[in-house]
Amino acid sequence: MIRQVSIFxxxxxxxxxxxxxxxxxxxxxIRSLNIADATDFGIVRLILQETEKGIEVLKKNDIITTVxxxxxxxxxxxxxxxxxxxxxxxxxxxxxxxxxSFLPKKTDNAIIIIRVDDEVQQKAIETLEKVAAVNLLDxxxxxxx
Amino acid sequence: xxxxxxxxxxxxxxxxxxQLERLKRMVNRIYHDVPFYRNKFQEKGLMPEDVRSLDDxxxxxxxxxxxxxxxxxxxxxxxxLEQIVRIHASSGTTGKPTVVGYTRNDIAMWxxxxxxxxxxxxxxxxxxIQNAYGYGLFTGGLGxxxxxxxxxxxxxxxxxGNTAKQIMIMQDFGSTVLTCTPSYAIYLSEVLAESGIDPxxxxxxAGIFGAEPWSENIRRDIEKKLKIKAYDIYGxxxxxxxxxxxxxxxxxxxxxxxxxxxxxxxxxxxxxxLPYGEQxxxxxxxxxxxxxxxxxxxTRDITRIIAEPCSCGRTHxxxxxxxxxxxxxxxxxxxxxxxxxxxxxxxxxxxxxxxxQLVVRRDGSLDTLEVKVELSEALFSDRISNLENLExxxxxxxxxxxxxxxxxxxxxxxxxxxxxxxxxxVVDLRKx
Numbered sequence: 001m002i003r004q005v006s007i008f009x010x011x012x013x014x015x016x017x018x019x020x021x022x023x024x025x026x027x028x029x030i031r032s033l034n035i036a037d038a039t040d041f042g043i044v045r046l047i048l049q050e051t052e053k054g055i056e057v058l059k060k061n062d063i064i065t066t067v068x069x070x071x072x073x074x075x076x077x078x079x080x081x082x083x084x085x086x087x088x089x090x091x092x093x094x095x096x097x098x099x100x101s102f103l104p105k106k107t108d109n110a111i112i113i114i115r116v117d118d119e120v121q122q123k124a125i126e127t128l129e130k131v132a133a134v135n136l137l138d139x140x141x142x143x144x145x
Numbered sequence: 146x147x148x149x150x151x152x153x154x155x156x157x158x159x160x161x162x163x164q165l166e167r168l169k170r171m172v173n174r175i176y177h178d179v180p181f182y183r184n185k186f187q188e189k190g191l192m193p194e195d196v197r198s199l200d201d202x203x204x205x206x207x208x209x210x211x212x213x214x215x216x217x218x219x220x221x222x223x224x225x226l227e228q229i230v231r232i233h234a235s236s237g238t239t240g241k242p243t244v245v246g247y248t249r250n251d252i253a254m255w256x257x258x259x260x261x262x263x264x265x266x267x268x269x270x271x272x273x274i275q276n277a278y279g280y281g282l283f284t285g286g287l288g289x290x291x292x293x294x295x296x297x298x299x300x301x302x303x304x305x306g307n308t309a310k311q312i313m314i315m316q317d318f319g320s321t322v323l324t325c326t327p328s329y330a331i332y333l334s335e336v337l338a339e340s341g342i343d344p345x346x347x348x349x350x351a352g353i354f355g356a357e358p359w360s361e362n363i364r365r366d367i368e369k370k371l372k373i374k375a376y377d378i379y380g381x382x383x384x385x386x387x388x389x390x391x392x393x394x395x396x397x398x399x400x401x402x403x404x405x406x407x408x409x410x411x412x413x414x415x416x417x418x419l420p421y422g423e424q425x426x427x428x429x430x431x432x433x434x435x436x437x438x439x440x441x442x443x444t445r446d447i448t449r450i451i452a453e454p455c456s457c458g459r460t461h462x463x464x465x466x467x468x469x470x471x472x473x474x475x476x477x478x479x480x481x482x483x484x485x486x487x488x489x490x491x492x493x494x495x496x497x498x499x500x501x502q503l504v505v506r507r508d509g510s511l512d513t514l515e516v517k518v519e520l521s522e523a524l525f526s527d528r529i530s531n532l533e534n535l536e537x538x539x540x541x542x543x544x545x546x547x548x549x550x551x552x553x554x555x556x557x558x559x560x561x562x563x564x565x566x567x568x569x570x571v572v573d574l575r576k577x
Contacts, residue, residue: 006527008520010557038529040554041520045527062559064520068527097528115527 001121002072002113002139003051007044008064011037019044019063026057031143032113034100047102047113049143070115072102072142073128074135077110084133085112092127094120104145111137111145148264148296149257152404153459160460163404165199167432172196172205175438178223181216182206182440202407202430203418207441210243213383218244221437229436234282235382236481236547242282245382246436252291254433255385258402259292262391265400265459266376267351268322270297275315275349277325278356278479279305284386285356285479289324292388298322305329305479308336319348326479327359327367327375331510334370344372353378355387357476358467364396377466383442384429390464398451398463405433408462409441410450413471421452426471427464445472473571475505477512480549484570487516490542502561507575513552516543520555 009015016035023030029049036043048054051067058065075081089096094116102111116124128134137145147153155163173193175182185206186192195201213221218241222229230249234242247255268274274293278285286304293300303314305325311333314320323330330352337344349371355378367375379399380387389406390399401408409418410425419425427444447470451463475482484503491501500519505512518539526532536553543551 004527006525008525008532008555008557010560015557036529038533041532041556043527043529043532062557064522064525064558066522066525066527 001069001125002047002137002142004068004070004113004115005046005048005051005054005058006066006068007046007058009042009044011040011042016044019058022057022061022063023048023054026053028054028057032100032102034098034113036098045100047142068115069118069121070113071121071124071128072137073112073114074107074109074137074145075112075133077108081110081133082112084131085114085128088127088131088134089114089116089124092123094124094127102142102145107145109135111142146264146267146269147459148261153261153400153461155404155460157460160403161199164407164432167404168199168202168407168430169193169196171430171432171434171438172440174223175440179221181212181221199407202409202441205440207416207428207443208439209443210383210445213243214241217241219246221439222246223438224248224435231287233284233287233382233386235284236483236486243383248435251385251434251436254405255288255388256291256295258385258405259288259388260296261402262353262378262388263289263292263296263298263322265391265393265457266322266353266378267374267394268293268296268298272296272298272322273301273318273320273348274298274322274324275301275303275311275318275320277303277305277311277323277329278387283479284380284382288380288386288388289353308333312337312340312342315347315349316342321348321350323349323352323371323373325352325354326356327354327363328357328478328507328510328512330354330367330371330375331363334367335510338370344370349373351376353391355379356479358469360466379464379467381444381446383439384431384444385434389429393455393457393459395455395457397455398465400455400459400461400463401429403461406431408450408464410448411443413443413445413447421450421462424449424465424468445470445474447471475503475514475571475573477505477514477549480547482514482547482549486547487543490539490546491518494539494542500558500561501570503571505571505573505575512575514549515552515554516540517554517556517561519558519561521558 030046032047034045055065097115099114102113104111128136176193228248229246231247234244276289280286352373352375364375376392378387379390390401392399407430409428411428413426427446427448428441430441431439447468448464473484502517504515540553
């Protein structure tokens, strides 16, 4: 299980920069970034090298954050790699709420971050563990990649 | 033209005699029939007999919207419900509305005064009045309606909204008078222009506009675009409804029907009565109402009294067009909105921080209200749909309790200005 930091921001210029600056000033490395936007607000989803410290400095700056458990799955960076993963979850009737890719530094494989409903998280883990082409990563392994 | 010349043009001395006689009777009734007033008199050591001249009015206690709320719903009625034939209500400062009741005589009086207003604005029995004020708990629709029937004009009770139908009826039924809010009149004129309808082809001659503040500029704009004369009307449900005061053909201030109401202007801070001509808060006493007579009601509307005689011949004092409010009430598309009402809705939703800001804009000709609410950590969700649902929940709740549609925007914590007073709660970007 990976702990993703989710942040609420208003959808106007300067807000993302504000958050990134706080993290930079505190020397916290961002390993992946995903932004979801609605009309007047957005949610920034980050995987940080140092989750706890990141949350601490963000909260100190009155930024609303929450920790969301997500899955990190390593798959081969080839045609059909992602399809195998999604197919396994579909067959298990597990809905993906959102997914985005993680940029690894030390592997040629692709890494996908997946968010499913909390109630089906364990089921998703069990399902993916049975798929040979998918390698579920724990936090330490992910951050080394 | 007058509807009731002997009253409308009554010599001032005679008018004041009539006022004093009616005031004494009114004070006597509320003292004996309404515990709320009796207590207030006793606190000040006053008896009804202490009212010997009109000047004594200034010694008497005020009535406020809060008093109406504290006595919700019927506590200030002076007659039993069996004598009440109609009940109206308007926005209260919190969740509960302000309730008023009318006896048969009250409705007759209101109709009479509204008929005077219609005639002052040039209407007569041959007029076809398209009444686009809302019908319902709001006094606008039915107030105009009964006055028009009393006058013998043909009233079209179309109520508000549905602009395409309004225009069709205006064309086909040959409406000669339009009654609605000034902002709706501008909107109608814009839609007419977009539809390529020349107002010269319509029979409309006059408009009677009220329920929200407007300016000379807006009047000129409406008069030019609709090719009509536009008259300002004033009223509030606590006192009666529309028809408390109206502009005559001179369009220089609104005559207050003094045989039924006594207007005063006070300094809203010291509560001292100000001389005629000085600007302050309008206070009105009803001297003939039976259902819910109101002593010195603080309207919170800012204006001044014009005491100079009017060239129309009416002797009743005029008030200047409204200059604003002495509280934080907003009028959005004719609906009264208090920031405290929004606050109670937010508190009911719970978990959301009661830090909010109201932003009022005029989009084209219609007012829009945006409610900015600071999101709390407890309500934050990583899922866009959850947050959008939260916005929708707040929006629906405001719509159902206050009756005005809003745009709700969640904002970051501590991003809204904090202030001691309520002034920064409201950002009014309308230019009226």
